[in-house]
Amino acid sequence: MPEIPLTPYARSLGIFVHGEEDGAPVLGFEFSSDVEGRPQHLHGGATSGLLETAGYALLRKELEQLGRAHRLKPINITAQFLSAGKQKTTYAKARIVKLGRRNANISVEAWQDNRERPIATAIMNILMAEPDA
Structure with missing residues (x-):
């Protein structure tokens, strides 16, 4: 699997590449005080950061x-929080729903113990501009 470059923000959250499934990178992070919101639960911003990073990693x-x-x-990113993230490793994987010439639609899921029970999802709509635009 080729190396997936992570942004400084992703690295600050402790995001790592866990592996690859069906050609898509699976990213994750460990629970720590850096990603804690209310006591013993994941911060929604950290969860959103993981979802967004997984979406961009697959698109790139x-x-x-x-x-x-x-x-x-x-263009827009909509996160849906389905259940509180606990003190566990959290994973995320994206799927490209549509890849056009100028934009992409991506769906992302985050889970902890059971991937059939996601803790959060996101829908991302991304504009793909020319490199010099």
Whole structure:
């Protein structure tokens, strides 16, 4: 699996590449005080950061494989929190719903113990601008 570059923000959250499934990177982070919100629970911003990072990681990987160079600009990102994240490792994986010439729609899920019971999801709509735009 090629190395996936992580942003300074992602590294500050402790996000790491756990592996790859179906060609998509699976990212994760360990629970720590850096990602804690209310006592003993994940902060929603940290969870959102993991979801967003997983979405961008997959999109960048796909564009690179297609030989396409674009600047990625978020149109909108909607996170849905389904249950409180606990003091456990959290994982996220994205799926490209539609990849067009100018924009991409991505769905992302985050889970802890059971991937069939996600703790959060996100829908991302990303504008793919020309590199010099």
